Amino acid sequence: xxxxxxxxxxxxxxxxxxxxxxxxxxxxxxxxxxxxxxxxxxxxxxxxxxxxxxxxxxxxxxxxxxxxxxxxxxxxxxxxxxxxxxxxxxxxxxxxxxxxxxxxxxxxxxxxxxxxxxxxxxxxxxxxxxxxxxxxxxxxxxxxxxxxxxxxxxxxxxxxxxxxxxxxxxxxxxxxxxxxxxxxxxxxxxxxxxxxxxxxxxxxxxxxxxxxxxxxxxxxxxxxxxxxxxxxxxxxxxxxxxxxxxxxxxxxxxxxxxxxxxxxxxxxxxxxxxxxxxxxxxxxxxxxxxxxxxxxxxxxxxxxxxxxxxxxxxxxxxxxxxxxxxxxxxxxxxxxxxxxxxxxxxxxxxxxxxxx
Amino acid sequence: xxxxxxxxxxxxxxxxxxxxxxxxxxxxxxxxxxxxxxxxxxxxxxxxxxxxxxxxxxxxxxxxxxxxxxxxxxxxxxxxxxxxxxxxxxxxxxxxxxxxxxxxxxxxxxxxxxxxxxxxxxxxxxxxxxxxxxxxxxxxxxxxxxxxxxxxxxxxxxxxxxxxxxxxxxxxxxxxxxxxxxxxxxxxxxxxxxxxxxxxxxxxxxxxxxxxxxxxxxxxxxxxxxxxxxxxxxxxxxxxxxxxxxxxxxxxxxxxxxxxxxxxxxxxxxxxxxxxxxxxxxxxxxxxxxxxxxxxxxxxxxxxxxxxxxxxxxxxxxxxxxxxxxxxxxxxxxxxxxxxxxxxxxxxxxxxxxxxxxxxxxxxxxxxxxxxxxxxxxxxxxxxxxxxxxxxxxxxxxxxx
Numbered sequence: 213x214x215x216x217x218x219x220x221x222x223x224x225x226x227x228x229x230x231x232x233x234x235x236x237x238x239x240x241x242x243x244x245x246x247x248x249x250x251x252x253x254x255x256x257x258x259x260x261x262x263x264x265x266x267x268x269x270x271x272x273x274x275x276x277x278x279x280x281x282x283x284x285x286x287x288x289x290x291x292x293x294x295x296x297x298x299x300x301x302x303x304x305x306x307x308x309x310x311x312x313x314x315x316x317x318x319x320x321x322x323x324x325x326x327x328x329x330x331x332x333x334x335x336x337x338x339x340x341x342x343x344x345x346x347x348x349x350x351x352x353x354x355x356x357x358x359x360x361x362x363x364x365x366x367x368x369x370x371x372x373x374x375x376x377x378x379x380x381x382x383x384x385x386x387x388x389x390x391x392x393x394x395x396x397x398x399x400x401x402x403x404x405x406x407x408x409x410x411x412x413x414x415x416x417x418x419x420x421x422x423x424x425x426x427x428x429x430x431x432x433x434x435x436x437x438x439x440x441x442x443x444x445x446x447x448x449x450x451x452x453x454x455x456x457x458x459x460x461x462x463x464x465x466x467x468x469x470x471x472x473x474x475x476x477x478x479x480x481x482x483x484x485x486x487x488x489x490x491x492x493x494x495x496x497x498x499x500x501x502x503x504x505x506x507x508x509x510x511x512x513x514x515x516x517x518x519x520x521x522x523x524x525x526x527x528x529x530x531x532x533x534x535x536x537x538x539x540x541x542x543x544x545x546x547x548x549x550x551x552x553x554x555x556x557x558x559x560x561x562x563x564x565x566x567x568x
Numbered sequence: 569x570x571x572x573x574x575x576x577x578x579x580x581x582x583x584x585x586x587x588x589x590x591x592x593x594x595x596x597x598x599x600x601x602x603x604x605x606x607x608x609x610x611x612x613x614x615x616x617x618x619x620x621x622x623x624x625x626x627x628x629x630x631x632x633x634x635x636x637x638x639x640x641x642x643x644x645x646x647x648x649x650x651x652x653x654x655x656x657x658x659x660x661x662x663x664x665x666x667x668x669x670x671x672x673x674x675x676x677x678x679x680x681x682x683x684x685x686x687x688x689x690x691x692x693x694x695x696x697x698x699x700x701x702x703x704x705x706x707x708x709x710x711x712x713x714x715x716x717x718x719x720x721x722x723x724x725x726x727x728x729x730x731x732x733x734x735x736x737x738x739x740x741x742x743x744x745x746x747x748x749x750x751x752x753x754x755x756x757x758x759x760x761x762x763x764x765x766x767x768x769x770x771x772x773x774x775x776x777x778x779x780x781x782x783x784x785x786x787x788x789x790x791x792x793x794x795x796x797x798x799x800x801x802x803x804x805x806x807x808x809x810x811x812x813x814x815x816x817x818x819x820x821x822x823x824x825x826x827x828x829x830x831x832x833x834x835x836x837x838x839x840x841x842x843x844x845x846x847x848x849x850x851x852x853x854x855x856x857x858x859x860x861x862x863x864x865x866x867x868x869x870x871x872x873x874x875x876x877x878x879x880x881x882x883x884x885x886x887x888x889x890x891x892x893x894x895x896x897x898x899x900x901x902x903x904x905x906x907x908x909x910x911x912x913x914x915x916x917x918x919x920x921x922x923x924x925x926x927x928x929x930x931x932x933x934x935x936x937x938x939x940x941x942x943x944x945x946x947x948x949x950x951x952x953x954x955x956x957x958x959x960x961x962x963x964x965x966x967x968x969x
Contacts, residue, residue, distance in 0.1 A: 253615070315926045319935050322616055343933030344616040374646075381914075381923065382930030390632045390655040402632035403837070403917040406926060410720070410915060417728035418747055419836060461616045 255327050255459065255466035256300065256516050264306045267293035268326035271311035272408050274432040275540045275548075276332050276352075285309050288539045289330040291529045292351060292457050292474065296328065299473045299521035304528030313407045315382035318343050321460055328470055332426065332455040334384040344461040348471045349478070351456045351532075353552035353561055355449035356385050357427035359434065362444045364421055369396040369448065376401035378411050378420040388451040389424045412437065426453045431546055468515050476522045478564040479504060480531035482555055487530035490523060504567045511567060532562065609936070622941075624932045625660035631927055633665060633919035636838040637672050639754055640818070640830045647833040659928050666924030667945055673838070673910045673920060674949065677845045678903050684850035685902075689857025690883065703854065710851035716912055718848055723840040723916040730836070733826025742819055744828065750839050751820035754832035764814030771807045775800065837918040841910065849906045856898045860891035892964045900957035904950045911946075921945055 259265055269277035269289050277287040294304040310326050317333065320326050322344055332354075333339070335347040358377070360366045366375070369392055379386045381404045393400060403420055405411035415423040416437050423430065427445060434440050457474060459467045480486075483501055485493050493501055502508040506519035513519055529535055532555075540548045554560025579585050613620065632655050638647035650672075653665040691703040710718070728747075731737060736746035742753040755761050782796035820831035864887045872882040914923035922942060929938035 315930050318930060318933065322612075322618070322935070324612075338931075338933065342618075344618045378917075381927045386631050386927065387931065390630055393632075394655065401634055401835075403634050404631075404919065404923065404927060405917045406914045406923065410724075411917075413724055414728065414917065417724060418732065419728055461618075463615075 253463075254516075255463055256469055259300055259327055259466075263301060264308050265293060265297040265300065265328070266308045266310060266326045267296075268310050268312045268317055268320055268329040268331050269293065270313075270331045270408070271309065273332065273429050274435060275428065275544060275546055276432065277309075277330070279311075286539065288352060288535060289332060289457075291535045291539065292330045292477075293328070295477060295525045295529050296457075296470055296473050298524040298528040299476075300469060300517055302518065302524050304524075313382075314380050315406055317382075318345065321345065321458065324460075327466070328457055328459050330457040332429065333458050334426075335454045335456055335458075336384060339458075345458045346461050346463075346467045348457040348459070348467070348474045349564075350454035350561075351474060351477075352428065352454075354426040354428050354453040354455055356388050356424060356451040356453055357430050358389075358422050358424045358446045358448055358450070359415075359430045359443050360422045360446060361418075362442055366422060367446065369393060370398055372396075372400040372422065373398040374400065375421040376403060376419070377422040377424055378403045378405065378415045379424050380404075380408050380411050381406050383425070384451065384453065385425050392450045408433075424450070426455070428540070428548070431548070435545065465516055469517060472515060472567075473521070473525060475564040476504075476525055476567070477529075477532040477535065478555065478562045479567055480522065480526050481533045481562075482557065482564065485526055485531060486534060487526055487528075490526045494523070500567070509568075613936070618933070620937060622937060624934055624937070625663070626658050627932065628656060629659045629662040629928070629931070630655050631662070631931065633662060633924060634835060634837065634917060636669060636835040636918060638833045638835075639757065640828075640833070645829070659932060662924055663921070663928060663941065666919060666921040669919050669924075670907075670910055670921040670945075671949070673841060673845070673913065673918070674907045677842060677849070677906050677910065680842070681846045681849040681853060681902075681906060682899075684846060685853025686857055688850060688854035689861070692854070692858050693861060693883075695879075707851045707854050710848055711855070715844065715848050715909055716915060719841060719844040719912055719916055722844045723837070726843070727836040727840045736826050744820055744822070746826055747836070748826060749836055750834040751828045752832050752834065753817055753819045754830075756816040756818050756830075758816055760814065761816055764810050764816075767810055767814070768807060771803060771810070775803050775807070778803065835918075837913070837916050840916055841913045841918045841920075845906055845909055848909070849902055852902050852905075853899065856895055856902065857891070859898075860893075860895035861887055863894045864890045889964070893961075893966070896957060896961045896964060900954060900961075903953050903957065907949050907953060908946060 267290075269285065269287075271277050271279050271285070273287070275287055277285060277289040279285055290309070293307045293309070297307045298304040310320065312320050312326070312329075312331060317329055317331055318339075321329050329345075332352070333345075333347075335350060339345050340347055358369070366372065372393065377389060377400050379389055379402060386402075386404060389402065393402075400422075401420075403411075403414065405414065412423065412433055414420060425433070427449070430445050434443055434445070437443060457470055459470050483493075483498075483504060485501065485505070490505070494505055494507060496502060496505075499508065503511060505523050506512055506521065510519055512521045515521075518524070530538075536550065536553065537543045540546050541550065550558070550560060552561045554562065556563040610620075633653060635647065635649040638649045640646075641648040649665070651665050651668040653662055688703045688706060691699045694700050694703075730745050730747050733746045733748045736744045736748075738744055744751040778796055778800055782793045782800070785791045785796065786793040818830040820828040823829055861883075868886055868890065869882060872886040873879075877885065910920055911922035913920045914926060917923070925938050925942050929935045932938070
């Protein structure tokens with residue numbers, strides 16, 4: 213009798229209350245997570261079941277993630293979201309973007325509100341460990357810079373004595389600028405804003421003498437200031453800022469997918485596969501290419517997705533070179549050099565482990 | 569079936585049983601849901617490999633915060649906060665600094681908003697058409713727009729548009745305003761200052777007692793009260809002299825255009841938040857004051873003027889003391905609102921508790937732990953306000969004898 217009541221309650225969804233309180237200690241930690249819609253607990257199943265990927269982006273940085281007037285997202289970070297959606301769901305448009313400010317992003321990921329972050333997040337030890345993130349390969353090697361007004365006379369960090377500098381809260385830049393100023397032996401005012409837009413507005417209103425952030429972001433944001441030509445980016449690099457997508461700790465099934473889709477973009481460039489020639493490449497005799505595109509072998513199934521996942525990714529966003537050119541490189545308004553973000557074969561840092 | 573049980577009402581029709589059972593059920597549901605949430609949290613934290621605890625408070629914070637209310641420090645020849653914090657200090661210390669900033673904002677906000685709110689509230693009964701309509705317009709505009717919007721207005725449309733340092737505004741030489749901040753007259757921190765402050769407090773109490781005494785001798789003994797009046801006059805002059813010269817007031821000295829020494833520096837972030845909070849809360853307080861005054865029966869006004877009291881005296885001696893009984897309880901919630909709303913300062917870079925805690929949990933990866941600290945801090949602050957206001961409320965209530 214009692215068992216039938218429990219069963220009935222179970223179907224009513226009250227099981228959590230009853231069974232939970234009866235057999236709390238026996239429940240293994242992988243079950244009953246807040247975002248655990250799918251049984252077994254991997255985000256991969258959750259995403260597949262939902263049919264859309266929820267991707268945390270910034271939304272305010274041209275070139276990385278930017279919303280235009282009609283609500284379309286574009287940028288390098290956005291293309292990573294699209295690539296993952298294409299690989300997992302076969303549809304690059306099955307992405308729901310969540311705009312997160314720098315202080316919200318980790319909580320949003322930890323709380324299961326977003327499946328992954330693709331929000332120019334710097335890979336650091338403490339974020340990898342105590343904050344509880346897992347970092348996919350770096351998609352953009354950056355360094356922290358300082359932007360000042362050209363007529364301010366500031367050329368080095370030492371010139372900041374008694375001046376003020378604006379920074380976004382919850383970022384690595386916030387820590388680096390403090391370290392950098394300490395090293396330089398000066399003590400400027402650091403104004404910490406919770407969101408980027410008011411922070412840049414304050415800089416534009418001359419409430420601070422400088423602004424510090426990743427160099428790429430300064431370049432992109434400079435275009436949105438009232439007089440972009442009045443501002444210069446100093447020839448100082450305060451730190452290493454490897455930016456890349458991130459997922460939650462201890463979910464390696466899901467992390468592997470994000471990691472290898474990112475690697476796939478590098479590998480595609482190395483193999484010379486572009487969005488234009490991908491269908492021809494399917495006929496290729498080269499076993500590496502055949503395996504990469506899923507014509508041979510079962511690489512995708514091992515990761516829990518389709519074998520031809522890279523075909524869909526490349527059809528949707530192209531290889532890394534195409535993604536870069538479109539958003540930051542020669543086809544964009546920034547015309548940024550590849551620099552460190554070239555393939556290892558071209559003297560850069562991008563290097564994918566073998567797809568086999 | 570025995571005859572005994574025939575007489576008994578069945579359990580499910582017993583009203584007493586249901587009264588208890590429903591309450592037990594409610595408690596079980598509340599406890600169950602709460603337990604489920606906590607269980608979920610611990611499972612998720614365990615899965616993500618996160619720990620819980622407050623040991624991180626001892627770690628080095630290594631980020632800077634803005635000194636917002638900073639008197640000039642002669643030894644360091646710079647403006648420095650009351651509660652100095654440097655980036656090599658711990659998370660615990662930076663959270664304390666944030667708490668101090670919140671308290672400074674809260675206390676100055678509550679004092680100023682009470683003054684502004686009371687004045688605007690009373691002005692609504694003014695005979696002057698312009699003052700009456702003006703205060704109504706102010707209340708309607710301020711009350712009906714969101715506070716965050718107003719804060720951005722004060723920050724980017726007012727304080728950000730101040731002139732550059734070299735073209736600073738000068739108000740009588742005691743207040744200078746520019747994009748670098750507000751520089752104002754301020755007492756110097758010396759032992760003399762504290763002695764003078766002590767004398768001022770003692771003098772004020774003496775003044776009050778003498779006033780009482782004068783009223784007593786006039787009313788009870790029919791004396792003129794002239795000697796006491798002289799005493800009051802002399803005391804007032806002495807207090808004024810102590811206030812002017814004993815506190816060591818220092819005006820900001822301009823050493824080069826836009827750069828100052830001495831006095832007190834207020835950051836634009838502090839000023840904008842203070843202006844926004846004070847004017848926003850004052851609009852609500854004005855309405856509370858109006859309600860309080862209107863709650864006093866018309867007969868009190870009439871009786872008072874029949875005794876020959878002037879309108880101002882009627883308000884001060886007859887109506888307002890009675891209105892206070894109605895005003896104080898809702899005033900309590902406005903004070904608490906102001907205290908909590910000060911957390912919006914995070915949006916305009918004022919380094920108050922929430923802003924600092926935000927950075928802290930991001931850099932340390934301890935959102936839950938830091939959230940608990942924030943919650944406990946605001947809870948304690950608001951309990952203190954409540955306690956103070958409840959005490960005040962008891963004092964002004966009608967004493968039944």
